[in-house]
Amino acid sequence: MEREVDFDRVEYATNRNLEDDEGNENGHIKMFSYDNETFFYDMTCPYCGNSFEGEDELGSRPWWIECPECTRSTNVFRIKDAHDRKVKERGADTDEVPDV
Numbered sequence: 001m002e003r004e005v006d007f008d009r010v011e012y013a014t015n016r017n018l019e020d021d022e023g024n025e026n027g028h029i030k031m032f033s034y035d036n037e038t039f040f041y042d043m044t045c046p047y048c049g050n051s052f053e054g055e056d057e058l059g060s061r062p063w064w065i066e067c068p069e070c071t072r073s074t075n076v077f078r079i080k081d082a083h084d085r086k087v088k089e090r091g092a093d094t095d096e097v098p099d100v
Contacts, residue, residue: 003040011036018046018074029065029076041065047072 007013010032018027027046033039039058043065044051050069064073 005032006034009034012039014076018043020046027074029074031076039063043067043074045070045072046074 011034013032015030016028017025018029020026025046026049027044029041029043031039031041031043037057038055040053040055042051042053045067048067048070050067052068054065056065063076065076066073
């Protein structure tokens with residue numbers, strides 16, 4: 001991502017690999033937001049390998065970003081926001097997937 005990021009102001013940020021439908025990590029996303037409304041991202045599509053940047057107002061989760069090349073949408077799954085990054089305690093018998 002070429003744009004200058006003021007990490008002291010960032011409310012949300014992620015930098016991770018993205019999986020295709022078969023579970024192969026063929027894509028990548030770097031995404032951040034200062035206000036949890038407008039999100040800036042640099043993404044490599046896990047389906048076609050197209051690299052692109054974008055800026056979107058994303059509403060409620062789950063967030064979906066569409067590749068302009070193949071038009072497939074990728075889910076940017078939930079990660080805790082900056083002020084909520086506490087790990088919840090869960091019992092050993094829970095089926096819940098932990099938030100990261």
